[in-house]
Amino acid sequence: MTIPRKRGRPMGTAPNREHDQRLLRQAVRNLIFGLSPNATGAFRSLLDEDDPEFPAVLRRLQRQWQQHGEQYLEEARRDAFAQRWLFDADQLEKASPEFSRVVDTFAASSIGQAVLRRYGQDGMPADPLSLGIVTLWDEIVRHSAIGPLHAEELFKQAYAGWSATGLEPDEAFxxxxxxxxxxxxxxxKTHADASAGNGNSKQDHVSAAVQREVHDDGR
Known part of the structure; x- marks a missing residue:
């Protein structure tokens, strides 16, 4: 049995598709940044109203916006959100390279990924800096051997595991x-002092001073 071919242009090959997509993305940016009051206003600002094709193009864009406008806006918001954290990460790396390294190391670890997934959506981990410095630092300290808060607890764990025979570590050990x-x-400390002396960072070591600064910001 021969299936008759449908007449017309194959799906997805409309001649204006690429042009319209570009205009729609530009219109979304105008809306996101408050440059246009609504989608129609954004389209008008991008089109030449003296062009004979203007009415047809405007109607075509309005139809596509009715069908997919929310999708375009959501994608633009996600992109803008991601760009914000990229900018913040760049600023943090310039201000405190060592703290930035600690954040990156934590975020790349399996424990860090699990923590960030709890703050994320749809199974995707949140960007570390989206937690805010105070919450992020609390999570890092809670799961890492950083600062004095966990030293006593971690020492007890290490002490218990230092001997598989059950014998306690001796005084010399x-x-x-x-x-x-x-x-x-x-x-x-020497590394931190040298880095600060070179002017690379006001504070290049994650120490008690960093903890005070973070918690002061929280207050």
Missing amino acids: LRRFAELCLAQADRL
């Missing part, structure tokens, strides 16, 4: 471990 911790803390 604990004193040497403490020396290694202090040496590492000194290296971090």
